[in-house]
Amino acid sequence: MAKVYTIASGKGGTGKTTTTINLGTSLAQMGHRTTVLDADLGMANLGLLLGLEEEPVTLHEVLSGDQRIKNAVYEGPEGLQVVPAGLTLEGFQKADPEKLQDALSYIIDNTEYLLIDAPAGLSKDSVIPLAVADEVLLVVNPELSSMADGLKTRVMTDKVGSDVGGIVLTRAGSAGDDLDVSRVEDLLEAEVLVSVPEDAEVRRSASYKKPVVLHSPNSPASQAYKKLAHKLTDEEFVEEAPAQEGEDDGFVNKMAKAIFG
Numbered sequence: 450m451a452k453v454y455t456i457a458s459g460k461g462g463t464g465k466t467t468t469t470i471n472l473g474t475s476l477a478q479m480g481h482r483t484t485v486l487d488a489d490l491g492m493a494n495l496g497l498l499l500g501l502e503e504e505p506v507t508l509h510e511v512l513s514g515d516q517r518i519k520n521a522v523y524e525g526p527e528g529l530q531v532v533p534a535g536l537t538l539e540g541f542q543k544a545d546p547e548k549l550q551d552a553l554s555y556i557i558d559n560t561e562y563l564l565i566d567a568p569a570g571l572s573k574d575s576v577i578p579l580a581v582a583d584e585v586l587l588v589v590n591p592e593l594s595s596m597a598d599g600l601k602t603r604v605m606t607d608k609v610g611s612d613v614g615g616i617v618l619t620r621a622g623s624a625g626d627d628l629d630v631s632r633v634e635d636l637l638e639a640e641v642l643v644s645v646p647e648d649a650e651v652r653r654s655a656s657y658k659k660p661v662v663l664h665s666p667n668s669p670a671s672q673a674y675k676k677l678a679h680k681l682t683d684e685e686f687v688e689e690a691p692a693q694e695g696e697d698d699g700f701v702n703k704m705a706k707a708i709f710g
């Protein structure tokens with residue numbers, strides 16, 4: 450039986466998909482059978498960011514009743530199992546989010562960890578991803594509006610009877626870095642499990658359709674995601690030294706640096 454984490458936030462763009470992909474890849478890298486599932490049916494970026502773009506069967510077909518979930522599971526990096534949502538408007542319109550709970554039983558029986566990338570905002574589409582979670586991870590940015598959205602998600606999580614496992618503070622440092630973590634914890638009544646710094650490597654790796662934990666493993670955001678994975682599995686984490694300026698990190702990375710700075 451899988452342990453199910455739903456990665457949720459109020460508004461979009463906080464770093465939910467980034468967290469799902471990098472936490473999932475880190476768990477897989479540590480040898481845990483892990484599946485990531487894109488329940489953000491409208492945006493559907495998770496598969497895209499892992500290089501799965503035109504898969505014939507996606508969660509859309511499963512939720513429209515045309516396919517079985519086992520046909521929508523693809524192999525990602527490090528043996529990570531990936532269930533993408535489709536990219537067409539037609540597929541999105543046909544998908545019935547209320548079928549998600551039934552569709553999940555196959556995955557829950559066949560993986561150790563299931564990470565669900567929840568839809569942004571609070572609509573009826575977010576209820577099932579929150580309700581099926583053993584633990585909800587609240588993804589928030591260090592901004593007042595993001596905290597307020599996180600609080601709404603926390604209230605909704607309580608209403609559906611799930612537990613909040615903790616807070617993933619992402620893009621930390623982007624708002625002046627004077628955030629008092631204990632105040633965030635008091636507000637959201639949960640522990641800040643990790644603080645993921647604002648890190649240009651995250652966007653750079655996305656343009657290569659690779660998780661940052663693989664593309665730039667000792668960058669600050671990668672280290673934070675690996676630390677989170679170790680925390681959730683109760684395994685000891687030994688931080689890697691950051692790459693030194695000028696260290697030879699390969700032709701492709703050098704080219705990316707020249708383009709993206």
Ligand SMILES: Nc1ncnc2c1ncn2[C@@H]1O[C@H](COP(=O)(O)OP(=O)(O)OP(=O)(O)O)[C@@H](O)[C@H]1O
Nearest residue numbers: 461462463464465466467569620646647648651652
């Ligand atoms: N730690 C970080 N440092 C820098 N950029 C980041 C970081 N985390 C995420 N980003 C960037 O922020 C943007 C939004 O991230 P992401 O897609 O993960 O958010 P999301 O909450 O899943 O959004 P949506 O709900 O709209 O799908 C992306 O461009 C991503 O590359």
